[in-house]
Amino acid sequence: MALATPAGTSAIAVLRISGPLCAGFSRSLYGISLSPRRAHVVRHRETGSNRILDTVVATYYESPASYTGEDVLELSCHGNPFIVRRLMDDLCARGCRLARPGEFTQRAFLGGKLDLSQAEAVMDVIRARSERALAAAQQQLDGILGRHLARLNSELLDALARVEAYIDFPDEDLPVEDRDLVRSTVDRVLAGTRRLLATQRYGEILRQGIRTVILGAPNAGKSSLLNRLVGYERAIVSAEPGTTRDFIEENFLAGAHSVRLIDTAGLNPAPGEIERMGIEKTYERARAADLLLWVVDLSAPTPALTREIFDLAHSPAILVVGNKADLVSPEHAAMALSIGELEKSGLPAILAPHVASLAVSAQTGDGVPALIAAIEKVAEGFQHQTGDEIIAVNARHAHALERARVSLEAALHFLRSEAQPPSPPELIASDLREALEAMGEIQGKFDNERMLDRLFATFCIGK
Numbered sequence: 001m002a003l004a005t006p007a008g009t010s011a012i013a014v015l016r017i018s019g020p021l022c023a024g025f026s027r028s029l030y031g032i033s034l035s036p037r038r039a040h041v042v043r044h045r046e047t048g049s050n051r052i053l054d055t056v057v058a059t060y061y062e063s064p065a066s067y068t069g070e071d072v073l074e075l076s077c078h079g080n081p082f083i084v085r086r087l088m089d090d091l092c093a094r095g096c097r098l099a100r101p102g103e104f105t106q107r108a109f110l111g112g113k114l115d116l117s118q119a120e121a122v123m124d125v126i127r128a129r130s131e132r133a134l135a136a137a138q139q140q141l142d143g144i145l146g147r148h149l150a151r152l153n154s155e156l157l158d159a160l161a162r163v164e165a166y167i168d169f170p171d172e173d174l175p176v177e178d179r180d181l182v183r184s185t186v187d188r189v190l191a192g193t194r195r196l197l198a199t200q201r202y203g204e205i206l207r208q209g210i211r212t213v214i215l216g217a218p219n220a221g222k223s224s225l226l227n228r229l230v231g232y233e234r235a236i237v238s239a240e241p242g243t244t245r246d247f248i249e250e251n252f253l254a255g256a257h258s259v260r261l262i263d264t265a266g267l268n269p270a271p272g273e274i275e276r277m278g279i280e281k282t283y284e285r286a287r288a289a290d291l292l293l294w295v296v297d298l299s300a301p302t303p304a305l306t307r308e309i310f311d312l313a314h315s316p317a318i319l320v321v322g323n324k325a326d327l328v329s330p331e332h333a334a335m336a337l338s339i340g341e342l343e344k345s346g347l348p349a350i351l352a353p354h355v356a357s358l359a360v361s362a363q364t365g366d367g368v369p370a371l372i373a374a375i376e377k378v379a380e381g382f383q384h385q386t387g388d389e390i391i392a393v394n395a396r397h398a399h400a401l402e403r404a405r406v407s408l409e410a411a412l413h414f415l416r417s418e419a420q421p422p423s424p425p426e427l428i429a430s431d432l433r434e435a436l437e438a439m440g441e442i443q444g445k446f447d448n449e450r451m452l453d454r455l456f457a458t459f460c461i462g463k
Contacts, residue, residue, distance in 0.1 A: 001091050002099035003084060004462040010079030015087060016462060017096060018104055022071035025094070026060055034060035034073075044075070046090050053090060054083050068104055069111030102459025109444060116444030117145045120394065123459055124207065129251065130258035132379075133206040136390040144389050145196075145397070149439055152192045156439075159185040160432040166425045183415040186432070190408040193435075196393055197401045198384040203392030205290060209251055209260035210379050213285045216295035218266030221323035224362035225295060226250065226263040229372070255376035262289075291317045291378050298336050298359065299327040302344075317378045320357035321371060326364050333359040396442075403438035407431045 004016040017025070026034045030042040040058045045051060057076040066072040077083055092098070109119045117140060124137035159182045205211075214222045227233050230252045248263040264282035286292065296302050322337045335341060337357035356374060360367030383390070393401065411431035 001088070001096040002104070002462040003088070004074070004104075005079070007081065007084075008079075009081060012076050013079040013084045015075040015077065015084070015091070016099075016104065017073040017075075017091070018066070018068045018070045018099075018107060020063070020071055022060065022073040023062070026058065026073050029094070030058065034058055036060055036062040037065070044077070044087060044090070046086070047093050053086050054078055056087075064111070064113075067113070068107040069113045070107060099462070100457075102456030102463055105459055105463050106456040115143070115146050117149075117397065117442055118143055119444075119456075120396075122463060126460065126463070127207070129209070130206070130253060131256040132390070133258060135256075136203075136206050136392045139390050140392075145391060145393065146443055148192070148196065148391065149442060152189050153436060153439055155185050156189050156432060156436055159189070160429060160436070163425045163429045163432065167429060179415065182428075183412065186408055186412055186415060189435075190405065190412065193401055193405050193408060193439075195384065196391065197398060197405060199391045200393050200395070200398040201290075202382045202384060203394055203398075205257070205379060205382055206392050207394070209258040210254070210290045210375065211260050211262070211285075211288060212291040212293060212375065213262045213282070213289040214264060214293045214295060215282065215286065216266060217297070220266065220295045220297045221362045222263050222266065222295050223248070225293070225321065225323060225360070226261055228362045228365060228368055229259075229261060254372045254379065257376055257379040259375060259379075290382070291319065291375065293319050293321050295321045295323050296336070297324055298322045298333050299324045302336060302341060317381070318355045319371070319374055319378070320355055322357065322359040323362055325359040325367060326361040330359075400438045400441045404435040407435040407438065411435070 001015065001017045004014045005012070023033075029044065030040070032040070032042075034040050037059070042056060042058050044053045044056050046053050054077045059074045059076075061067070061072040061074070063069060063071045075087070077087055088098075105114070105119050105122050108114050109116060114122075121137050121140035125134065125141055128134035128137050162178055162182050214226060216222050226248065230250045250261050250263075252259055252261060262285050264285060265279050267279060267282065320337060320342060322333050325333050328336075337359060339355070342355065342357070358367060358370055358374060360371050362368070408431070411428050414428050414431070
């Protein structure tokens with residue numbers, strides 16, 4: 001039993017109870033048999049004193065047509081925390097126990113209502129902070145990743161069956177045409193595995209937001225730009241250079257994507273001790289960035305670019321943002337943001353073709369919508385093409401897929417070998433089985449109780 005709605009004062013609160021005794025338990029509570037999937041208005045009386053604790057709406061879901069696959073009883077009461085606590089205490093006094101974090105979803109998984117990737121998607125749906133993240137989570141909850149894996153597993157099983165047939169009948173040689181068929185099948189499965197692996201980075205972006213680091217010289221207007229993008233005065237802004245000594249992080253929406261915007265200390269070529277520590281943190285954030293916003297002051301000479309930033313950042317996407325456009329002419333802004341002028345300031349020529357630039361005014365807001373659209377375009381570029389479907393595997397999925405990829409490549413090495421005699425089919429079969437086992441971990445087709453307990457412990461109570 002657990003509260004399935006957020007704690008706090010609200011119009012209603014929902015208590016969820018799951019288990020095979022729910023039907024009899026509801027009769028003992030309210031003296032009537034609840035018709036499945038119909039709402040019943042009843043008075044909940046306290047055990048012992050028979051005092052009315054609240055008027056509730058009781059809904060009974062009969063197994064297997066419930067979230068967990070078990071009998072489920074849901075009680076909707078008034079959302080007063082005091083009433084909720086009294087009801088929970090009464091239910092525990094009548095024999096219920098409090099659910100562990102994620103226990104309802106874990107029971108749904110163990111009961112075959114969800115595979116493990118769908119169970120994980122439940123938390124992705126709850127935690128989604130952008131339209132695209134929610135769409136990806138809902139598609140995974142609908143089983144899109146499981147369907148892709150099912151197709152790969154089916155082809156892999158066909159290949160494994162052909163190989164094992166020659167293990168069972170060692171006197172028969174594997175014909176060339178059959179070997180070619182197995183090789184082409186494993187090739188397709190490997191390509192599909194790589195496509196799924198390629199969605200990991202986009203998955204991180206959807207779940208955590210686009211890690212966007214704002215760089216630039218002191219007083220270029222980095223903090224003003226952050227405030228303009230997030231819509232309120234998040235960072236202190238001053239005409240005095242070096243105001244930002246530590247990094248400041250805030251989220252905002254760029255179209256359908258969530259952005260983790262990180263304002264950093266100005267890149268002062270002659271910093272003081274505290275400023276130097278802030279610049280070191282800037283470098284740390286740049287290493288892990290998905291996108292760099294290099295802010296330049298259009299009303300001042302373009303400062304020399306610190307090449308170290310690009311060496312540390314592993315060439316992420318770069319947007320050059322010419323700030324204070326309200327203080328200069330459009331012609332001056334266009335010239336200052338030209339690739340030739342940026343290269344003079346130290347932009348490596350190898351990166352120049354991949355850099356986009358645009359002029360904005362953090363003071364007036366001019367050009368900011370175009371900047372937000374440019375950030376959204378960068379985010380869209382991280383999505384690996386999978387048709388109309390949004391697939392974004394998480395770190396656990398990627399680890400299993402990487403193991404499958406290594407095993408499939410090992411099998412292909414044997415299948416492609418022209419050595420005589422041909423590689424033993426036992427070696428090929430072993431690699432194919434390892435690939436199947438790795439893919440099975442994604443959907444939970446294995447027995448690892450400790451891993452399951454650890455995974456579901458990250459869920460909120462009530463799910």
